[in-house]
Amino acid sequence: MTIKRTTSQKVWNIALWVGQILLAFMFLYAGSLKTFTPIDDLAKIMPFAGENPTLIRFIGIVEVAGGLGLLLPAALRILPQLTIVSAIGFTLIMVLAFGFHVLRGEYAALGTNVVLGVIAAVVAWGRWRKAPITNRFENKVSTI
Numbered sequence: 001m002t003i004k005r006t007t008s009q010k011v012w013n014i015a016l017w018v019g020q021i022l023l024a025f026m027f028l029y030a031g032s033l034k035t036f037t038p039i040d041d042l043a044k045i046m047p048f049a050g051e052n053p054t055l056i057r058f059i060g061i062v063e064v065a066g067g068l069g070l071l072l073p074a075a076l077r078i079l080p081q082l083t084i085v086s087a088i089g090f091t092l093i094m095v096l097a098f099g100f101h102v103l104r105g106e107y108a109a110l111g112t113n114v115v116l117g118v119i120a121a122v123v124a125w126g127r128w129r130k131a132p133i134t135n136r137f138e139n140k141v142s143t144i
Contacts, residue, residue, distance in 0.1 A: 031063025
């Protein structure tokens with residue numbers, strides 16, 4: 001059974017894919033950097049990396065996993081609701097990162113946190129309400 005999409009849903013679908021791909025590449029890059037770069041080298045870029053290397057590695061692994069979660073479930077149409085969960089997680093991460101940077105007085109990073117957080121929130125909402133991805137095995141729209 002095929003579900004017909006309206007023109008509005010097609011436009012939303014394209015826009016959401018663009019947002020998912022942008023977020024995934026940003027977080028896959030940042031997560032890979034935090035996961036695989038030696039802490040001494042990373043501390044030159046991010047001074048707080050030297051203060052808590054375990055936290056930095058954890059954040060990196062979460063960002064890589066979340067970046068994959070933005071793309072793979074939706075692209076493969078297997079458990080596509082995980083894309084929504086991933087986008088919600090990134091929205092939360094950006095809210096927490098915003099607070100972290102405010103506490104440290106790193107105001108230059110706040111714009112990035114806001115932009116990525118808004119994109120993640122729109123992707124979560126859009127994949128939930130505006131243009132959900134159908135599960136290939138159930139032939140129905142997956143929701144949380």
